[in-house]
Structure formats: structure tokens, C-alpha cells
Amino acid sequence: MSGAGASGDVGASGDVRASGDVDALLLVSFGGPEGPGDVLPFLRNVTRGRDIPASRLAVVAEQYHLFGGRSPLNEQNRALVTALRAELPGLPVYWGNRNWAPYLTDTVAQMAADGIRRAACFVTSAFSSYSGCRQYREDLAAAAAAVGDRAPELVKLRLFFDHPGFVEPMVDRGVAALADLPAKVRSDAHLIFTAHSLPLAQARASGRGEGAYARQLRATAAVIIEGIERITGVRHPFDLAFCSRSGSPGVPWLEPDVRDRLAQLAAAGAASAVIIPLGFVSDHVEVRYDLDVGALERARELGLPATRAGTVGVDPRFVSMVGELIEELRRPGGVRRSLTGLGPWPADCPAHCCEPLGPPRT
Ligand SMILES: CC1=C(CCC(=O)O)c2cc3nc(cc4[nH]c(cc5[nH]c(cc1n2)c(C)c5CCC(=O)O)c(CCC(=O)O)c4C)C(CCC(=O)O)=C3C
């Protein structure tokens, strides 16, 4: 997980901080267990200080054990690091996680030891929410504070939910998932865009208290629908559904659950469905379990033909998007591609953005 390439001699070309440039890229992700013994300590890391019942943790632990106690997420991130190094020759690429090794603090310590002064941080989360944006900013700040004076400045790249480097690969994945349906039900398919459920209070507080999470998801889904129509000639009906709800049953979370939405569609006589995991950028446990096991099994029970689209993974357009986002930092006022009316999302979050309790009411 240490950096590759020349990095120690930034001082020779002047102060990278003063120039507004960056001398490294830090990939920031969630982290996942690497073997059966890691599962419980990982889950304790994820849920520290959270109101998640022990019974829910036992259920989630079983899901990880179905995959041998290893989340596919780490392999995905290793593949992304490899692809980013090839895309960005000369820029050292580091990787650190919130919940499992390589931990952000250890990575930032390594960056300091390597002489890195100012790093662009690419977080593997496209949408505004506490978990997906603000909490990562807090993690970065905590890692820098733990490392101390020698820590590099850590600059988070903007959210990329409506960047063509994310949207275009998702269009292709939607088209491929449609092609997996039996031909006679294909053109009537209903598209369900899924994302991680959130406590309603957190969903409402996302952005500057304007419910940005669901708005960004819906706007991005709409441009993906248009992209699919350009390729197939069919404008499919679509909506949003959520997966991976946890927390106390008494606390309201974003709904509908994807399984309930499938049941509603089947009851309404829908011909078929395609599930598009918009809220995640790789096929990790929440995709492979909640969607491939939970949702696709429910569709089979319902007799509803259904397929699941891939995630963006290491699509070359997605990898080069990271390079574009770094250029946005290096050249303020330059091109900032975005495809919805909500973007390009600002790189700096205003005060109270995505705070769990939302902005103070006056
Ligand atoms: C918005 C969002 C993203 C997308 C943005 C981003 O990528 O960050 C995301 C990603 C992920 N969530 C993941 C795993 C888990 N999330 C949990 C719990 C929670 N997630 C939440 C939200 C999100 N989660 C929330 C509001 C909770 C409740 C507790 C809390 O408020 O924090 C729990 C605890 C057990 C449970 O409750 O399910 C686990 C194990 C994995 C790794 C998968 C793998 O290992 O393959 C990934 C990528």
C-alpha cells in the first residue's frame, strides 16, 4: 500500500502546497475483512458508537462468512490502485480505509515519511451523505491530526455522481443487464436504481439539509435512463429503491427496500426488472449479498424475470475521471464535466453539510 514512483524530491521543484498542485493521490475507501477472523472486529469498527442491534450484526457476519469472511471490496480497491498507477504515471498512489487495514492513519503516516506534502483524496463514494462524504472528511482530518505536523495536506476531490466517467459506464452496464433478460420481456423492463438505505434524518440532512442523497440518485438515474434510450431506443420506466437497512426497527430509514419494490412491481403485472446498483462503485458484499442473493431470489420467488447490472469497477472511463478530477484541483476555472442540473458538485462542503442532525433550524 505504499506509494510507487518518485515522490521524495518535491522540495526541489518548489513548494507543492504554494503552487496549488498535488504530489500524490490517496484512494480512500470503506475497507472490509480479509478472512473469517477479521469479520467481527471489522463489524465492531463499522458500528462503533452506532445504534445497531447485536442481532443485526450476527446476520451481517453470516453474510460475510458466505464469502469466506473476505469482502471483495479490498480486491476491487487493489485493482483500482493498479489502474490508477497506470493512468497517472509519476503520481504516487496510496490507499487507506476507514474500517480495516490499510487504515487511513497508517497510510497518511507512510505518506508523511515519503515526503508527500499535498495529496488529492479520491473517496469511493459518489453521493452526498454523512457516511459517504462528511464522515470521510472527518476520517481524513483525524488521520492527519494523528500523524501531526508532518502530515500532508489532504484535499478531497468533489463528488462525482453525475460525471460522465461514472454515468457512461453505468449506461453500458444497464444495457448489458437488459440484454441478459429474455428477449420477449426486455423492452418492457422496469429499471430499479438501488443505493444504501439511510436513516431518514440522515437522508434529509444530506447536502445542506436539502435531501441531496435521493435527489442526486434520482437525477443521475434519469440521465442513465436517457443514455440507455439512446442505445436501445426504449425509454424504460424507473425508480429508486434501497438495500442494506440496519439500525433499530423503530427508526425510519429510506424506503422502499428493493425486495418490497420487486413485490410491488410483480403485483402490478410488470414484465421484468433490472436492478442497477447506482449507490456503489464496486461489486462488494452489499451488492453480492443484498442484491444477488436477497433481491434476485425474491424476484425468482415472485416469478418476475430480473437481472442485476454491474458496478463501475475499474472501467477505463472511471479511472480517467479520477485524473480529470485531479486536473480540476490543479486548474481552478477549467473544465468540470457533469451531466445533471445538480452538478458539478462543489469540492468544498459548506458548514453543516451532511451533518447527522442537519443544519441548525432558526
Ligand atoms: C451511504 C453508505 C454507503 C455508500 C457510501 C460508501 O461507500 O461509504 C455504504 C457503503 C458500505 N457499507 C459497507 C458495510 C457496512 N455498512 C454498515 C452500516 C451502515 N452503512 C451505512 C451507509 C452506507 N454504507 C449506514 C447509514 C449504516 C448504519 C451504521 C452507520 O451509520 O454507520 C455495516 C454495519 C452492519 C449493517 O448495519 O449492515 C456494514 C458491514 C460497505 C462494505 C461492503 C463490503 O465489505 O464488501 C460499504 C462499501
Ligand SMILES: [Fe+2]
Ligand atoms: Fe454501509
